Amino acid sequence: MIKIKFYKLLVFCSFVTFLACTDKDELEPVIENQAVLKIDGDDFNVVNNNVVANENCEHLFVNVSYRDENKIRFNLKFDFTHDGDLRKVWYDELILPLGSNRNIDIFLTPNFDPTSTFEISNFSYNKETGSLYFNFSGTIFFERDNTIQKNVSGELNVKSVLDTDCGVAETGVFYSSDILNLYTISSGASKSHDDQSQRHQYFLSYGYSITFSLSGDLWDFPIDEIVFGEDQELDRIDFRKAIGTKVANQSGPPYQEWKDFETSGKIIIENRYTEIGEKRISGKLNLLVKDKGEVIYKLDGIAFKTYSFEE
Numbered sequence: 001m002i003k004i005k006f007y008k009l010l011v012f013c014s015f016v017t018f019l020a021c022t023d024k025d026e027l028e029p030v031i032e033n034q035a036v037l038k039i040d041g042d043d044f045n046v047v048n049n050n051v052v053a054n055e056n057c058e059h060l061f062v063n064v065s066y067r068d069e070n071k072i073r074f075n076l077k078f079d080f081t082h083d084g085d086l087r088k089v090w091y092d093e094l095i096l097p098l099g100s101n102r103n104i105d106i107f108l109t110p111n112f113d114p115t116s117t118f119e120i121s122n123f124s125y126n127k128e129t130g131s132l133y134f135n136f137s138g139t140i141f142f143e144r145d146n147t148i149q150k151n152v153s154g155e156l157n158v159k160s161v162l163d164t165d166c167g168v169a170e171t172g173v174f175y176s177s178d179i180l181n182l183y184t185i186s187s188g189a190s191k192s193h194d195d196q197s198q199r200h201q202y203f204l205s206y207g208y209s210i211t212f213s214l215s216g217d218l219w220d221f222p223i224d225e226i227v228f229g230e231d232q233e234l235d236r237i238d239f240r241k242a243i244g245t246k247v248a249n250q251s252g253p254p255y256q257e258w259k260d261f262e263t264s265g266k267i268i269i270e271n272r273y274t275e276i277g278e279k280r281i282s283g284k285l286n287l288l289v290k291d292k293g294e295v296i297y298k299l300d301g302i303a304f305k306t307y308s309f310e311e
Contacts, residue, residue: 031048032160034048035076037064037066038152038154051065054163055162058082063076064077072096087185088109089136107142107248108140111248115206116207118137135155136152138152172304175301185205195215198213198217209242219281225267237263237267240258262291263288268285270282279308284302
């Protein structure tokens, strides 16, 4: 009788040990994606499905979502080039519990110069494995009142970046040298119905802007060079820099003060092609940029890819 009771006790203990191990494993899931954040001094640890990264066209997008139903909900979003060049940081939050007049507050990096207040370091993206890692630290601004700020820092690790099909043919301006590194933050274009002239604007890193002022659609120009002088009104390039107070909002250029430079040079059309059903024109720009007659930049070989209004 004693042996039987001892055996039952041994089986019971083994069963309890098994349950304890099972519960421990369930409470400690494997962490594949993680973002460790500090926002205005408050610490947050976000893991797995709440940290998502995807590659789309020529960009990397990262989204960190946090939900505490009693305190706060927020999203922290990063927009990069493949090389880790920062295009934008977006943060939106909703303070809980909900009130009748509660709005989602949005904070952003400056429109045309995100790296002026926000730093990305130790960026590593492995295209083959999909792994992504970077550290970040900087200041973001309330879009309705840029005097209100938040300080954000941390590190982010994603095991496998999702690959999303590119549905839009990319356009942009790109240049890299020892003196200047330009990549496109955002862009826009307009066409006059009166004289068919066009403006293609590219807002670039470090607060610069390049604008194509064209007499017609670049698709209709020959594969050739367009030489322009400083005083030419059309078929030219304008090079500018954002100055004054940096603006962080979703409204863009009208709220930013700009400095115009005297610009001359060449638009070199190299290729016309169709990509994802849309007409594209690519080539190079050679620019001589002056400030009050003094040469400040000689930029040769700026790559551009723009689009046609023709269908």
